[in-house]
Amino acid sequence: GQSLEQPSEVTAVEGAIVQINCTYQTSGFYGLSWYQQHDGGAPTFLSYNALDGLEETGRFSSFLSRSDSYGYLLLQELQMKDSASYFCAVGNTGGFKTIFGAGTRLFVKA
């Protein structure tokens, strides 16, 4: 089976750094992805890790450790607009089916 665990909520202040962790269990692993979703909107792709290490895209970075079945999303210089839900997702065998975690609601305070 497949499962992903991530915190349900995180609160941080504007300008701060926040890390959202994700642990996963999957039969066959084809990468860990991160998506952002604002209320009422569709998810948008943020980052993808197929190999161990850190991927940096602007203010967002994502890390993967396949031996630990663990990854995280790092958001720097938080802005109010970053308040949203963040989902980690894994691709399974064949890489074509993507399963999402329950999501982490990030609240950014002034």
Add this chain to the structure above:
Amino acid sequence: GAVVSQHPSRVICKSGTSVKIECRSLDFQATTMFWYRQFPKQSLMLMATSNEGSKATYEQGVEKDKFLINHASLTLSTLTVTSAHPEDSSFYICSARGRSSNSPLHFGNGTRLTVT
């Protein structure tokens, strides 16, 4: 970047009627499309995987006769909710992936279905 268009964005229908939702990839060929369902403040639940030219693969617990999926071309997949009931009210989101297994998912804007 890649664009996925989903239509309609909102639909209200009466119980017992059918609703068709379209998902189009506008600037890339989508060999695989996925249909997700999302209840308020919950995660995206995969309903089915749609491959161009073949039958869709449904996740456990999803009624294939109720949620008809057609993927007749590399740019279009449709989801038809047949004989809709109030419990089918939800946010339905399609996504598409290119040929590479590590291509990210590109999501449509979703369809808010309300069955009265």
